[in-house]
Amino acid sequence: MPAIYLRLLNYIRPYWVPFVAGLIAAIPGGGIDGAIAWLAGQGLQRIFVEGQQNLIYLVPIAVLVIAALQGIFRFLEAFCIRYVGASAIRDLRNKLFTHIETQPLLYFHGQSSGVLIGRLTNDVAIIEHAISQTFQSMISRTITLLSLVAVLLYQSWKLSLIALSILSFIVLPVIILGKKIRKSSRGGQEAIGDLVCVLSESIQGAKIIQSFNLEDFQISRFNSTNQNFFHNTMKAVRAEAMMSPILAMIGALGIAAVIWVAGYQVIHHHMTLGSLTSFVIALLLLYSPIKNLGRINGIVQPALAAASRVFEVLDRESNLKDSPDAFKLKPGPHHIKLSHVHFQYPGAPDIVLTDINLEIPSGRMVALVGLSGAGKSTLANLVPRFFDPTAGTIFIDGEPLQHYTLASLRSEIAMVTQDNFLFNMTVQENIRLGKIDATEDEIVMAAKAAYCHDFITELPQGYKTEIGERGVRLSGGQQQRLAIARAFLKNAPILILDEATSSLDNESEAMVQAALNNLMSGRTVIVIAHRLSTVRHADQIVVLENGSIVETGTHSSLAEANATYTRLLTAQFQRPEMSAESRGES
Numbered sequence: 001m002p003a004i005y006l007r008l009l010n011y012i013r014p015y016w017v018p019f020v021a022g023l024i025a026a027i028p029g030g031g032i033d034g035a036i037a038w039l040a041g042q043g044l045q046r047i048f049v050e051g052q053q054n055l056i057y058l059v060p061i062a063v064l065v066i067a068a069l070q071g072i073f074r075f076l077e078a079f080c081i082r083y084v085g086a087s088a089i090r091d092l093r094n095k096l097f098t099h100i101e102t103q104p105l106l107y108f109h110g111q112s113s114g115v116l117i118g119r120l121t122n123d124v125a126i127i128e129h130a131i132s133q134t135f136q137s138m139i140s141r142t143i144t145l146l147s148l149v150a151v152l153l154y155q156s157w158k159l160s161l162i163a164l165s166i167l168s169f170i171v172l173p174v175i176i177l178g179k180k181i182r183k184s185s186r187g188g189q190e191a192i193g194d195l196v197c198v199l200s201e202s203i204q205g206a207k208i209i210q211s212f213n214l215e216d217f218q219i220s221r222f223n224s225t226n227q228n229f230f231h232n233t234m235k236a237v238r239a240e241a242m243m244s245p246i247l248a249m250i251g252a253l254g255i256a257a258v259i260w261v262a263g264y265q266v267i268h269h270h271m272t273l274g275s276l277t278s279f280v281i282a283l284l285l286l287y288s289p290i291k292n293l294g295r296i297n298g299i300v301q302p303a304l305a306a307a308s309r310v311f312e313v314l315d316r317e318s319n320l321k322d323s324p325d326a327f328k329l330k331p332g333p334h335h336i337k338l339s340h341v342h343f344q345y346p347g348a349p350d351i352v353l354t355d356i357n358l359e360i361p362s363g364r365m366v367a368l369v370g371l372s373g374a375g376k377s378t379l380a381n382l383v384p385r386f387f388d389p390t391a392g393t394i395f396i397d398g399e400p401l402q403h404y405t406l407a408s409l410r411s412e413i414a415m416v417t418q419d420n421f422l423f424n425m426t427v428q429e430n431i432r433l434g435k436i437d438a439t440e441d442e443i444v445m446a447a448k449a450a451y452c453h454d455f456i457t458e459l460p461q462g463y464k465t466e467i468g469e470r471g472v473r474l475s476g477g478q479q480q481r482l483a484i485a486r487a488f489l490k491n492a493p494i495l496i497l498d499e500a501t502s503s504l505d506n507e508s509e510a511m512v513q514a515a516l517n518n519l520m521s522g523r524t525v526i527v528i529a530h531r532l533s534t535v536r537h538a539d540q541i542v543v544l545e546n547g548s549i550v551e552t553g554t555h556s557s558l559a560e561a562n563a564t565y566t567r568l569l570t571a572q573f574q575r576p577e578m579s580a581e582s583r584g585e586s
Contacts, residue, residue, distance in 0.1 A: 011088035014086050025076035033147060037282035079129075103316070104318055104387055124310065126303050128302070144288075152164070162261060173242075178368045191228045194384075198222050319388075320385060328405055331495060337358070338379075341394060358542060367529055414491075424466070427463050431447060446485045449488045497526070
């Protein structure tokens with residue numbers, strides 16, 4: 001745990017000036033409670049015992065002035081410390097998001113989106129509450145505690161030893177219950193991640209859930225996960241609830257012991273009434289900061305559990321980094337070569353790609369075909385270095401991919417995939433993602449090239465129309481054409497088209513295919529297709545089966561070979577006939 005404290009403090013270090021200012025303000029702000037306790041005792045002694053009745057008007061005024069000063073100092077302390085806390089959390093949240101964004105694609109394959117969202121939102125919010133709300137209280141209450149202890153020792157060190165020895169037992173339940181709170185809080189935070197995951201799936205998969213009548217199943221999943229969260233929450237609540245009465249009982253024991261012993265001393269004139277008054281007031285005031293420090297412990301423990309989960313993410317280093325001597329890939333047409341490439345997903349038993357040897361000359365179009373699971377998409381994903389081969393090397397222009405910076409490599413590649421991800425922004429903003437500094441004219445030209453300008457102009461606000469999360473306000477074909485427009489705008493020399501026309505009707509497909517043919521001129525293109533009719537014009541067709549290349553050639557040469565490609569053709573073109581026959585029989 002000390003290591004987590006130190007790591008959190010590192011985020012405070014850049015803001016040491018307001019932190020020191022808050023600390024300076026906390027000294028008088030927290031110490032004035034001790035002054036009030038001392039002043040009340042002295043006033044009582046001098047007015048009622050020594051007969052200085054003129055002080056009866058001055059002491060209340062002095063108390064009010066001191067209280068006003070305390071309010072000013074506590075405002076300065078709270079503002080400065082909370083500014084530091086909010087700034088530190090902002091930096092932590094930015095760093096966490098940046099770290100997640102720079103993780104390789106395989107990292108997200110092995111993570112629940114709900115867990116990651118929970119760590120970025122819920123866990124960071126818990127840490128924010130602990131730093132912004134309790135850090136300030138901790139400093140102020142500690143100084144208050146020290147000032148009151150000083151008053152106790154000044155008035156009677158013997159009584160102080162009795163009171164403080166009893167109050168020291170507070171440490172034990174704080175430690176024991178703190179561990180229980182931290183453990184339960186971590187379980188609750190993990191349950192929050194599961195809740196977010198179920199909720200996200202239910203929203204994004206609403207069509208599937210409704211079509212399969214899975215509403216009750218999802219409700220049951222959510223209720224079960226929510227019950228798990230409730231269970232962990234109540235365990236933490238139980239521990240926190242036990243803290244207050246235990247501390248109250250220990251405090252009551254201390255006060256009772258002091259009253260018994262102090263009363264004896266006053267009766268036998270070993271202690272003045274004023275000293276006793278100061279002592280009792282200081283002791284009563286002492287209970288509040290001790291109780292608050294116990295309450296703070298109940299807030300800090302969940303924050304430490306949340307911080308450990310956040311640091312687990314931050315401590316995971318990306319295995320895809322630029323090497324120290326990496327250089328930029330120069331713009332222009334590129335030649336791609338795969339030499340003895342093997343690939344296996346981490347933790348998976350099967351090898352996805354085996355001994356892939358392939359050359360793609362610049363300006364040529366290569367189509368990857370095969371049954372589902374043959375390794376086509378995995379092979380294409382190796383080119384932009386979404387992950388590295390398990391063995392073998394991929395070259396671009398004669399240099400291994402690892403020799404180029406990731407940013408320069410990916411800036412030379414445009415992708416359109418089956419899962420055409422669109423953002424919850426306007427049409428124009430979604431297309432502009434292909435080139436952030438693109439002008440409106442360039443965006444319109446890209447849209448026209450992808451044959452989506454006409455339907456965009458028919459939208460309520462045209463290019464300024466918000467399309468909703470994942471483009472839900474557009475049809476599947478419209479979503480796909482926007483993704484293609486984005487690739488047009490990027491105008492990269494390497495194109496990777498993963499079923500880029502899969503969501504288009506025949507007319508749209510023909511228009512987009514004609515536009516793609518123009519775009520492919522002088523560029524290196526990798527096309528993944530299940531519909532073999534879309535790749536007949538490819539310069540080279542590569543047939544994959546069980547992760548290996550079994551055939552290469554043009555459409556005509558492969559069709560004449562009467563092997564794997566021919567079987568794929570036959571199966572694909574016979575399927576519509578078989579479907580028609582089955583419908584006729586029924």
